[in-house]
Amino acid sequence: MSKRNSAAAKTAARERLRIEREREAKRAKTKRQIIVALSVVGLLAAAGGIGYAVVQANKPSYWEEAKDAKVVAPANTSGANGTTVMLGKSTAKKVLKMYEDPRCPICAQFEQTVGPTVEKDLDAGKFKIQYIGASFLDGDRLSDGTIGSRGEGSKNALSAMGAALNVSTDAFIEYKTALYSAKWHPDEAEDKFKSDSYLIEVADTVPALKGNTKFQSAVKNGTYDAWALAMSKAFDTNKDDVNGTPSLVMDGKKLTAPNSQNAPMSVADYNTAITAALKG
Numbered sequence: 001m002s003k004r005n006s007a008a009a010k011t012a013a014r015e016r017l018r019i020e021r022e023r024e025a026k027r028a029k030t031k032r033q034i035i036v037a038l039s040v041v042g043l044l045a046a047a048g049g050i051g052y053a054v055v056q057a058n059k060p061s062y063w064e065e066a067k068d069a070k071v072v073a074p075a076n077t078s079g080a081n082g083t084t085v086m087l088g089k090s091t092a093k094k095v096l097k098m099y100e101d102p103r104c105p106i107c108a109q110f111e112q113t114v115g116p117t118v119e120k121d122l123d124a125g126k127f128k129i130q131y132i133g134a135s136f137l138d139g140d141r142l143s144d145g146t147i148g149s150r151g152e153g154s155k156n157a158l159s160a161m162g163a164a165l166n167v168s169t170d171a172f173i174e175y176k177t178a179l180y181s182a183k184w185h186p187d188e189a190e191d192k193f194k195s196d197s198y199l200i201e202v203a204d205t206v207p208a209l210k211g212n213t214k215f216q217s218a219v220k221n222g223t224y225d226a227w228a229l230a231m232s233k234a235f236d237t238n239k240d241d242v243n244g245t246p247s248l249v250m251d252g253k254k255l256t257a258p259n260s261q262n263a264p265m266s267v268a269d270y271n272t273a274i275t276a277a278l279k280g
Contacts, residue, residue, distance in 0.1 A: 156199065
């Protein structure tokens with residue numbers, strides 16, 4: 001090999017090495033740029049996530065927003081925001097006010113034990129019932145400062161009851177009875193009534209509500225959510241000095257068990273109390 005060819009070969013080798021080193025440098029630079037870019041994206045995402053979490057934490061809850069929504073009153077109601085719910089024969093002269101919270105376990109006990117007798121008297125025209133629903137067991141504060149357990153089932157159940165009332169007063173009564181039944185009423189610690197599907201499942205035991213798509217849509221869409229809150233407010237601002245459930249009031253006087261300030265929890269005690277109230 002001539003010296004000329006040998007020198008040319010060395011020069012070519014050095015050029016190839018230079019080009020390869022430049023390529024490696026470019027690849028390394030590109031890799032560093034990608035790592036930096038990904039780090040920035042990660043930091044931005046984390047910051048965005050924190051920001052989103054802060055925004056979400058400070059957003060009002062659904063039920064807080066519902067307080068400002070327009071009230072859609074169910075059929076078969078009257079009064080301000082449709083919060084006057086009268087049940088029974090219009091010819092009945094006396095009115096029995098019934099205060100209940102859907103999640104209240106004592107209300108469930110009352111309905112299961114005394115409820116059938118109350119309904120029998122209602123059907124007989126002895127009185128009309130004015131129903132007033134509460135939601136303090138969801139954690140709403142009462143006028144005396146009492147706060148119930150946390151949840152949203154009372155409000156949600158009241159809304160579903162509004163949907164039943166929109167169908168008919170009979171559907172409302174039957175649905176209320178089903179909600180308080182031993183089969184369907186949950187333990188106070190279990191907020192099952194917050195589930196629309198559970199409320200609809202209970203409603204399917206009521207002939208007028210079974211498969212009723214209008215009723216089901218009202219429950220799922222929260223048509224009567226604002227009404228439920230208005231009803232709950234009516235309970236909180238009642239003028240009968242009622243701050244617990246169940247409570248029965250007629251002519252401004254509470255119906256109570258003997259030697260007690262609580263509602264009668266037996267049929268015998270209820271019969272004694274209602275007989276005296278009807279005569280008063």
